């Protein structure tokens with residue numbers, strides 16, 4: 618049995634102003650009792666404009682909740698209008714950053730090469746990258762989903778050492794399951810997450826593959842987290858819509874910790 622601590626990361630996407638962010642963070646923090654954090658790591662990923670508010674709250678109240686960002690620049694500083702660097706995110710106390718989310722790949726034309734540079738930027742500044750991989754529906758229907766995800770994985774981790782890869786979190790998010798209510802079956806999710814671990818083992822060795830957390834994302838809710846996290850190679854979830862509702866997200870985290878519900 619793997620000793621990987623499950624991670625539930627709530628990706629708020631482009632939702633909530635800083636006041637709403639404070640309210641949601643407080644509700645989550647105060648409704649999930651401390652004892653659960655020994656069994657599950659919980660993180661929220663607000664928009665850039667909310668991070669400072671979440672930082673103030675978590676620092677002030679010494680919350681066990683972690684937080685992070687949804688994107689990172691490949692550059693450290695300079696004339697890159699609109700970008701936010703790893704230097705800045707580290708200063709804000711970010712623990713995590715999603716990299717290569719399918720929405721970034723699709724709407725911002727992010728290539729595997731750019732994703733790889735962003736993974737490196739995160740690691741350089743001590744922020745854990747959550748490297749997202751996942752196939753479109755047509756790729757799955759053609760039976761090429763495992764190969765597709767492994768290519769994104771290998772390219773996203775290009776030139777990293779095993780020691781660096783051990784610090785990365787991978788999130789498998791089939792694009793057809795994101796925000797659609799159509800969750801992958803636990804068997805389908807396990808198939809790809811297991812294949813990711815096999816790929817990691819082949820490239821970086823069994824020891825590295827055994828410590829990397831592989832999350833599933835795509836319409837995760839309290840009603841399906843139990844079945845997903847029971848899978849051998851699924852170590853938590855990257856949660857979108859359900860992370861915007863305090864009660865639902867707290868319930869989901871409690872279930873990932875093995876319950877009981879608070």
Ligand SMILES: O=C[C@H](O)COP(=O)(O)O
Nearest residue numbers: 628795796835836857858
């Ligand atoms: O980053 C989160 C994913 O895109 C999943 O979003 P969702 O839970 O709303 O399907």
